[in-house]
Amino acid sequence: MDLDGARALLGRVRRAVGSVVLGQDAVVDQVLLCLLAGGHGLLEGVPGLGKTLLVRALAHSMDLRFNRVQCTPDLMPGDITGTRVVSETPDGQRQFTLVKGPVFTQLLLADEVNRATPRTQSALLEAMQEAQVTLHGERHPLEEPFFVLATQNPIEQEGTYPLPEAQLDRFLLKILVPRPDPETLLKILGATTAGPVPMPEPVATTAEVLAVRRLVREVLVATPVLSHATKMLAALDPEDPKAHPDARACLRLGPGVRGGQALVLAAKARAVLDGRAHIAFEDLRAVALPALRHRVLLSFEGEARGATPDALVSAALKSLEEPARDVP
Numbered sequence: 001m002d003l004d005g006a007r008a009l010l011g012r013v014r015r016a017v018g019s020v021v022l023g024q025d026a027v028v029d030q031v032l033l034c035l036l037a038g039g040h041g042l043l044e045g046v047p048g049l050g051k052t053l054l055v056r057a058l059a060h061s062m063d064l065r066f067n068r069v070q071c072t073p074d075l076m077p078g079d080i081t082g083t084r085v086v087s088e089t090p091d092g093q094r095q096f097t098l099v100k101g102p103v104f105t106q107l108l109l110a111d112e113v114n115r116a117t118p119r120t121q122s123a124l125l126e127a128m129q130e131a132q133v134t135l136h137g138e139r140h141p142l143e144e145p146f147f148v149l150a151t152q153n154p155i156e157q158e159g160t161y162p163l164p165e166a167q168l169d170r171f172l173l174k175i176l177v178p179r180p181d182p183e184t185l186l187k188i189l190g191a192t193t194a195g196p197v198p199m200p201e202p203v204a205t206t207a208e209v210l211a212v213r214r215l216v217r218e219v220l221v222a223t224p225v226l227s228h229a230t231k232m233l234a235a236l237d238p239e240d241p242k243a244h245p246d247a248r249a250c251l252r253l254g255p256g257v258r259g260g261q262a263l264v265l266a267a268k269a270r271a272v273l274d275g276r277a278h279i280a281f282e283d284l285r286a287v288a289l290p291a292l293r294h295r296v297l298l299s300f301e302g303e304a305r306g307a308t309p310d311a312l313v314s315a316a317l318k319s320l321e322e323p324a325r326d327v328p
Contacts (some may be wrong), residue, residue: 001211007214007275009204010036013319015060015197016200022191023053029273030175030290031058031149035209035270036216037265039172040128040148042113043162043296049177050188051151052111056199059107062209063202064145067102068109071116071162077123081133081255098135103127106143106206112262113150114160124148128170145209165253172262173287174294212272219268220278224262228320229284233260235316244316250302251312255295262291287318 001009006193010032017028017176025044029055034041051066059066069080082101085274088094102108103124113121128131131142152163168174180188188189234240236247247254267283293309302312 001208001215003272003275003277005183006212006215006272009208010193010273012203013058016203017054019055020057020197020200021050022188023180024054024177027054027175027177027321028058028104029270031171032273033266033323034172034175035145035147036212036269037172037262038213038216039262039265040150040170042171042174043149043151043177044154044170044174045151045177046155046179047153049179051177052109053197055107055149060199060226061202061204062107062146062204064106064209064246065143066107066109067105068111069102071110071112071114071120073115073117075120077120080120080128082135084136087117100140103133104140104142106145106147108146108148110148110150110265112152114152114162116161117179118161118164121161121163122148123179125167125170145206145213146324168201169256169258171294172302173266173290195217203307216265216268216272219271219276221264221268222278225279225281225284228281229263230265230322232263232284232288232292233318235320236292236313238299244312244319246307246315248294250299250303250305251296252299252309253297255292259292259295262288262295266291285317 013032014025014028018025021028031041031043041052045051046055056065056066069075080101080103082099082104084096085099086094087189110124113318127142128148130146131146133140133142233255234242235244236251237243238248240253240254243254263284264279266287268277270283270287271277271279289310292313296309296312297305298309
């Protein structure tokens, strides 16, 4: 698949999902960046903003197999990965049979992931990182493209288990889902109270999605652009003498190597979404917040000041010298 074909395909997907999920075009684009870059996404927003609807619409538009896990404190790891049960054969013999869990799919929605216990949250780690599940010593590869979208509610924290830094780092992007503006809210109320919301028809195939994924990896990155990405990371490293003053004062930990990889991969996916074969400086700036906001850890001083990851990332990026021009 060439760039023109990929851009046309992704345009169809965006329109299909946008016909169901109203007023969340930026969120839809960021979710697509995760999928195209081969990563996973963490959706954060208050209940009722259409996060689950967005994931279902994306699965339908790309004809992907879809499973949903509603995370609760009593959810066990085996409820996600699967387990062995005793079954009886036609000749009366008993044997162990593997019953695969909902993780054996292409698009997995882990709803309210911060309500699951750390033990259950960790059951997703191997699947997210290696695209495989190990059950009773046997490895089971997951079907490509394997894509996890997890949601969490930022308001209610009682009875939740915040994701540890190591697991947050496994998500390519942390995507904030905003409330709709009044005009969009009017459209949503009219569209969702007249009857069931129809899911979009498939406009892409699994083979096409995998082809676009391969195309993303072939996007060119000039050395000055890579250098600018490293400067972004250094500006948020509290141990770096060149870091932004607010980062040194308010952060205990800055983004690591995986944060830089997420930054570049998401920028590559954005270039393909725009029909370009190279990364521009603007691509890095556009994906910096969702790629880095969950990879910085506030210090006690930062919490006391009321600092937020988004404010610190934005301040650090503004302090960098703007490149004179984009490098093809």
